[in-house]
Amino acid sequence: MTRHDEAEAVRPLTLAWVRRHLNADERIAETEVLHGGITAEMRRLTIAARDGSTRDLVLRTFVDVEHAEDWLNREADALTLLTGTGVPAPALVAVDPAAAHCEYPSLLMTHLTGRPVLDDEGLATRVPVLARQLVAIHAVRPAQRPPEYVTLTTADTVVTPKGADAAAWAAAIDVIRQPAPRYEGRFLHRDFHPGNVLFDVLPPRPAGARIMGVVDWAATSWGPADLDVAHCSTNLALLHGPAWGLRFPEAYEEAGGVLAAAANERLYWRVRDGLACSEEVQQVVQSWRQAGRTDLTMRTVEERLDAYVTALMDAVG
Template sequence: MAWVRRHLGDGERVVRVAALHGGVTAEMRRLSVAGPGGAARELVLRSYVEPFFVDRAEEALGREGGALTVLAGSGGVSAPRLIAADPTAAHCEYPSLLMTCLPGRTLLDDEGLETRVRLLARQLAAIHAVCPGEQPPKYEALTTADTVVVPEGADAAAWAAAIDIIREPAPPYEGRFLHRDFHPGNVLFDTPATRITGVVDWAGASWGPADLDVAHSCTNLALIHGPEWGQRFADAYEEAGGALAADPGDRLYWRVRDALAFSEEVEAVARPWRAAGRTELTTRVVERRLDAYVTGLMTPG
């Protein structure tokens, strides 16, 4: 808090701290700040606490800080404004980043999904249209054929074929500015969900194929709302003017790569969905949806 106070304006003070829930990699807090003459604003403090993520915090906070700086000059994407960063914990107990707090709320329920998918697709296309003065680091895709965890009772033949796909080298692509973790949990909507008010969590900002960001959104939607929503999002993205790989095999590669990555962390991704009210999304339910999604990808036609 001493570090935070050094980055406040004259006469400002933190009057309330509230934990924000739903994140996986970092602890998030909303700071209510009061200023002279009754002025008030809210900030967000991101801190990497778990040892696994602390070891990766310097790179992650560097990516996020760089992305927020780029997006400050972008008219098509509403993102938090960077205030300060301490990526090596030189001043804080843990590596941390301080930024402005955006209005809006995340929405994970099924009602109104058709409209939200179109808004999400348009927003992702706008992100991919951003032209940074300096390219962010290249994307990372850590899952390999040997790290995939095939769910119990899954379609063995479909999963074996999917795993064989990612044994191959990544196809060539035209680079784009990527969010790298674009999904409903990182997008804020107004009420009654007719407009996106902001996109958060830019710690994975990268340079890579648009297909990879689209694939990540497809998988998330398939697991939260049902396997059919994966393809529906991809279609909406193209309708919004986004460009995917011309070769269907290349598209399949990125879709499969992202889906298989989820096999390694089903419980980790399902936990915040349940905390947000989707209590029916147990680990087993999400595994079954992942199996259905992967099987669908591997089924011709």
């Protein structure tokens, strides 16, 4: 077996578990490693039936990851909840959150067509589409709320990029020293950004972009809509430039979304997410480069993060 084959192979216990959730006349015909994720191993499994038909499933595995059981329970609950809501999410096939059957905590779900689009071309068309999708997610009203949102970044853990505007970053850090504003709770994806959105984009017609699916529901939470909007804004700022991070909240409101009424409350959530990204720039850059954005170096992304945080602080005078 080659090293490439070993990377794609499903571990023995997990393989047996997957097979138990297939139809009697089905087998796993092919596996493919999916790149772009940060915390989980992702594999596409091509399932073949005796009559020659095929379908694809996705196997998500957390290897030695803290909180894996909680994340997979959240994802399983979210996928079940979203069935029939109109939000294009995978369907849950099976989940083993505590690794009772698999080598590591795992989840099996249907495969959605489409792909993440991280290129600059066509972005002006995609941003309003992203905003409308996020408004639809926030409109979901679960009978049982997911856990309250968590933010781990503190004023002491922020990593100020080398050469950053020291005054702007100091002011931003002071913002998150304050208590979180009161908010009206919403159903949050909590990791909504272009890398977790699958587009069906025909190259000759980028204006016809439409979303085929939203993936990675492991951090589903209950909290302020501003937090999801802020997270997508930060990612857009780093992928495409600070102006796009500033543009996304406007697109969200144009799509019918409601954000905090007070400017200082909006600032709090946007700054908090921007500063949180400072702690994981290296992981983010590696993920994007694997997905094809080889132009995004650590330095480029750090400079964009600095420019974005500085723009947020400049906006409040």
